[in-house]
Each structure stands twice: as C-alpha cells, then as structure tokens.
Amino acid sequence: MTFRKRVQTALRASALHLACSLLIAALAAGLVFGLWYPFPYRDLSGGRELFLLVVVVDVVCGPLLTAVLFTPTKPRAELVRDLGIVALIQLSALGYGLWTVQEARPLFLVFEVDRFKVINAPALEDADLKSLEPSLRPSLWEGPKMVAIRKPRDIQEKNSVLFSALSGGRDYAERPDFYVPYADEAALQAHHRAYKLDRFLQKYPQHSARAEEIALKNGDSQENLVYLPITGRQDWIAILDSKSNIVGFMKGDGF
Structure with a gap:
C-alpha cells in the first residue's frame, strides 16, 4: 500500500x-x-x-x-x-x-436577606445535604434548587453563625440546616426587598428590549417587574413577577 x-x-x-x-x-x-x-x-x-x-x-x-x-x-x-x-x-x-x-456544579440559589446567592457543591458538606428534607435535597438529575433562609431560633444560634462568618467560616447561605422552601413568607419577603426593574434599566438601558420581552412572555407589564441581585462569579440579577417567581435573568450589577 x-x-x-x-x-x-x-x-x-x-x-x-x-x-x-x-x-x-x-x-x-x-x-x-x-x-x-x-x-x-x-x-x-x-x-x-x-x-x-x-x-x-x-x-x-x-x-x-x-x-x-x-x-x-x-x-x-x-x-x-x-x-x-x-x-x-x-x-x-x-x-x-x-x-x-x-x-463543582451549582446546587442552590439561596434567597438571603436582599439578594440571591449561588451555592456550589464544594461549599457544602455531604452530611448537611443528607439532613435536608427530601424536597430540598439536590439530585443528580435536577438543576439548582431555589431555597430561602429561616431565622435563627435563638440568640445563641445567631451568634454562632455570626462569629463563624466573621472568622472566614460559613454564613447562613452555606448552612443547609437553615434552608427552607422558597415560598409563602420567604417569597413575600423577597418581593418586599426587591427593587423596581426601572432602577436597573436606568443603569443598563441596553437591556430595555429584553425586559419588555420578559414582561410580554409572562403576560405582565414591565412596570410590575422587580429584581434582586445575584452574587456569584459574575454580576447578574433575577427578575421577579408579582408572586415573587423568577421570570428572567439579566447580566449586570444590581446593587
């Protein structure tokens, strides 16, 4: 050959x-x-x-x-x-x-006070994940779950997390024992702490068309949409409807 x-x-x-x-x-x-x-x-x-x-x-x-x-x-x-x-x-x-x-994948999108925080697998311990109720446990065949943070049960629990965070340890968002479903009171609190979307669009007018598209897709008015910042490797925001459901995302600093 x-x-x-x-x-x-x-x-x-x-x-x-x-x-x-x-x-x-x-x-x-x-x-x-x-x-x-x-x-x-x-x-x-x-x-x-x-x-x-x-x-x-x-x-x-x-x-x-x-x-x-x-x-x-x-x-x-x-x-x-x-x-x-x-x-x-x-x-x-x-x-x-x-x-x-x-x-290294993201397991949770956590509502924490006035923002959402992306929590990746390396930030959590297996024992903490196993202690979660079944509906909140991450699955290999599901994407990131939305959760919120419950209030500390007492001052001792609050101080324990505070001192841990100040010394470089885990804060509430990295502690699955504080996770609760993102619903009811937690969802209402998210909407209460959210900003009007117009505030973000004044800073990033190039996203105006995308905002209108999101509003039309969800049968809502752009004036009714609000947002919360997301903390992660990049600056993004989560757009919420009147029921605190996430209906879209945009890239940019929401603070």
Whole structure:
C-alpha cells in the first residue's frame, strides 16, 4: 500500500471517529448545560470554561490518535485492540471531566436577606445535604434548587453563625440546616426587598428590549417587574413577577 493511500484511509477513519466524538460531546453538553448548569449558571458558576476545556481536548486527541494508529495492513485483532484502547482512554477522560464538572456544579440559589446567592457543591458538606428534607435535597438529575433562609431560633444560634462568618467560616447561605422552601413568607419577603426593574434599566438601558420581552412572555407589564441581585462569579440579577417567581435573568450589577 502506498503512503498516500494509507494517509487517505487513516483520515477517513479519523473523520468517522471525529463525527462520533462530536455526537457524544453534544450529548454531554446537553446534560451539562441543560441540567447542571442551565442559563445563567454557566456564567455564575463557571462551568462552561471547564467543560469546554475537557471536551475540546477529548474531541481533538481521539481522532488524532486514530489517524496515527490506523493502518489497513495491520492484523484485524491488533487494529481493534489499538482503536479500542484509544476509545477507552477517550471515554475515561470524558467521564472524569463530567465527574469534575458535576462535583463543582451549582446546587442552590439561596434567597438571603436582599439578594440571591449561588451555592456550589464544594461549599457544602455531604452530611448537611443528607439532613435536608427530601424536597430540598439536590439530585443528580435536577438543576439548582431555589431555597430561602429561616431565622435563627435563638440568640445563641445567631451568634454562632455570626462569629463563624466573621472568622472566614460559613454564613447562613452555606448552612443547609437553615434552608427552607422558597415560598409563602420567604417569597413575600423577597418581593418586599426587591427593587423596581426601572432602577436597573436606568443603569443598563441596553437591556430595555429584553425586559419588555420578559414582561410580554409572562403576560405582565414591565412596570410590575422587580429584581434582586445575584452574587456569584459574575454580576447578574433575577427578575421577579408579582408572586415573587423568577421570570428572567439579566447580566449586570444590581446593587
């Protein structure tokens, strides 16, 4: 077999491998960005960069190794072994990447006094999560859950959290034992502490069209929408309707 013929055959095999890799990467992206890091958490928690790094390396390296190793004149058993090793390495790398992304994913969007705070998995302890009531426990097959913070039961509990936070420890939002459903009184409190959306739009007039789109989509008037800031890796706001439901997000400093 001529060198040119060998290269053409190897490139065809590599192209097929690339197509399969892209399909698997697309399925993985659906899991990551459709479930674990839905909009806007890919920006608030930084999952996009980590996932793209893993996938790009994985998608590129697999087909390149196939192009190098694929030789039609090889014995069939040897060829299957070589390509099988490449596929195993590639799938192992993708699996490890997905596990890493999952371990860093956002678990909760916590309403805390006058803002929402994104809480990622590394900030919480497994024992605390297991102590939550079943409806509040995060699941591998669900996105971030919305919760609120209950009031301290007594001054001793309040001081314990205060001193912990002042010394660099965990604040209320990082303590699942303070989590309660985001509903009823907590939702009313969120609406009470929220700002009129016009306040944000005066600072970021480029978002006016998006604000009108959100209002129309939810059958409401833009004047009735309010917002609360979100603290995360970037500055965003959560837009609330008259029932304190989150109906949209916008990028910008809400304070």
